[in-house]
Amino acid sequence: xxxxxxxxxxxxxxxxxxxxxxxxxFDLADENKVAWDEIKNLPGVLGAQSQSGQVQIIVGPKVNTxxxxxxxxLDPASKPTGNVSxxxxxxxxxxxxxTVSGVFGPIVxxxxxxxxxxxxxxxxIALKVISAKSETVMIIDLIASGVFYFLPFFLAVSAxxxxxxxxxxxxxxxACLMYPTLIDAAKALASHTADAPTALYFMDILPVSVFNYSxxxxxxxxxxxxxxxxxxxxxxxMPDVLKTVFTPTLTLFIAAxxxxxxxxxxxxxLGKLLALGIQGLFEVSSVFAGFxxxxxxxxxxxxxxxxxxxxxxxxxxxxxxxxxxMPMMFMANMAIAGSTFAIYFHVKTxxxxxxxxxxxxxxxxxxxEPALFGVLTRYKKAFIATTISSxxxxxxxxxxxxxxxxxxxxxxxxxxxxxxPYFIYIVMGxxxxxxxxxxxxxxxxVKNKDTGKSVPLVSQVR
Numbered sequence: 388x389x390x391x392x393x394x395x396x397x398x399x400x401x402x403x404x405x406x407x408x409x410x411x412x413f414d415l416a417d418e419n420k421v422a423w424d425e426i427k428n429l430p431g432v433l434g435a436q437s438q439s440g441q442v443q444i445i446v447g448p449k450v451n452t453x454x455x456x457x458x459x460x461l462d463p464a465s466k467p468t469g470n471v472s473x474x475x476x477x478x479x480x481x482x483x484x485x486t487v488s489g490v491f492g493p494i495v496x497x498x499x500x501x502x503x504x505x506x507x508x509x510x511x512i513a514l515k516v517i518s519a520k521s522e523t524v525m526i527i528d529l530i531a532s533g534v535f536y537f538l539p540f541f542l543a544v545s546a547x548x549x550x551x552x553x554x555x556x557x558x559x560x561x562a563c564l565m566y567p568t569l570i571d572a573a574k575a576l577a578s579h580t581a582d583a584p585t586a587l588y589f590m591d592i593l594p595v596s597v598f599n600y601s602x603x604x605x606x607x608x609x610x611x612x613x614x615x616x617x618x619x620x621x622x623x624x625m626p627d628v629l630k631t632v633f634t635p636t637l638t639l640f641i642a643a644x645x646x647x648x649x650x651x652x653x654x655x656x657l658g659k660l661l662a663l664g665i666q667g668l669f670e671v672s673s674v675f676a677g678f679x680x681x682x683x684x685x686x687x688x689x690x691x692x693x694x695x696x697x698x699x700x701x702x703x704x705x706x707x708x709x710x711x712x713m714p715m716m717f718m719a720n721m722a723i724a725g726s727t728f729a730i731y732f733h734v735k736t737x738x739x740x741x742x743x744x745x746x747x748x749x750x751x752x753x754x755x756e757p758a759l760f761g762v763l764t765r766y767k768k769a770f771i772a773t774t775i776s777s778x779x780x781x782x783x784x785x786x787x788x789x790x791x792x793x794x795x796x797x798x799x800x801x802x803x804x805x806x807x808p809y810f811i812y813i814v815m816g817x818x819x820x821x822x823x824x825x826x827x828x829x830x831x832x833v834k835n836k837d838t839g840k841s842v843p844l845v846s847q848v849r
Contacts, residue, residue, distance in 0.1 A: 681781025
């Protein structure tokens with residue numbers, strides 16, 4: 388992996404490295420030192436770009452192996468610690484995208500696996516294969532719901548790694564938000580119990596608003612961000628002889644109090660505001676909302692901004708028990724796969740066909756970066772066809788109100804999770820998305836004689 392490190396300007400140029408499901412993401416001291424052509428020509432690299440203040444190298448499903456190999460070759464003592472100047476030059480949007488992609492990337496397998504179980508369970512109950520009141524359902528539900536109920540703990544540990552603070556203190560702050568006293572009070576308030584408090588008061592002055600933070604996203608991420616600054620400040624002012632005991636003590640107390648009184652409530656309202664914004668779009672016209680979401684999804688994946696939808700979808704699951712965004716993400720992935728399958732019939736060599744077919748199958752399985760970066764970005768007309776098909780298919784399923792009851796990867800193997808009243812429509816949506824994208828791409832590429840343009844570029848993908 389020395390070639391990658393050299394390509395991004397050397398170890399001394401790396402402020403921070405993290406990854407999502409398919410991309411290595413770098414925060415660099417100086418982007419001008421990046422050797423883009425060298426990186427793009429490395430075996431296994433599907434693409435590279437600068438987006439939102441970060442350098443992204445797309446390598447596909449083996450990203451974790453690459454990440455561990457690179458980290459093992461970096462000397463922690465010689466690495467920059469994230470200069471203030473680097474952070475200062477970033478916009479709020481850039482920092483938000485860095486945070487979301489960095490936090491959710493490592494925990495996606497857990498929430499995707501649990502979401503698939505939850506979706507399958509909902510389908511089996513809808514088909515009356517099993518009784519909703521059976522003990523079997525109770526056991527399956529606790530397996531599926533545990534990850535989402537205790538999501539703040541997963542997010543806290545992942546966020547602590549991104550913000551370079553103590554993971555166990557981060558988990559302790561999450562534990563404060565998840566403590567039964569607060570959750571029980573929130574449940575009593577939600578059930579309209581007569582004496583249920585709306586807030587608990589610290590020293591009879593400072594209100595701690597009553598909320599159920601289980602399955603919440605934004606509150607815990609921003610709480611850990613605050614923890615990272617509080618920890619550094621406390622450690623800086625604390626005498627060395629007292630640091631071992633009193634630095635974590637004072638850090639936890641301040642961070643937890645700030646989270647409970649300010650950040651937690653603000654995060655809850657912000658999450659609800661984002662979800663209401665999307666909900667408002669659906670209330671104006673679900674078909675229009677589907678068309679818009681379907682249109683922006685392929686571009687969002689290209690730019691790495693698709694993770695911004697994850698907190699909104701999770702908020703929808705928390706507030707409503709279901710979500711309509713993720714089925715549209717499913718349609719976008721199928722459109723990407725369909726267009727890539729069409730390109731298969733235009734490339735000439737066995738090597739090119741192998742690359743394209745592999746990328747298309749990967750798209751069917753929910754990993755779309757190989758198809759987008761390795762194939763479709765080489766064909767402008769194919770990418771347009773993908774976007775059109777994603778929009779049409781998303782609008783189609785939105786018309787029928789297709790929804791999902793648990794977070795899952797947008798893969799062809801996710802279909803069983805939709806079993807229930809919307810199953811026929813999601814199947815029709817998949818057929819529409821795959822069929823339309825394949826047909827449009829095939830016809831548009833042939834019509835414009837674009838067949839040979841990308842042959843040299845596709846052959847670079849190894």
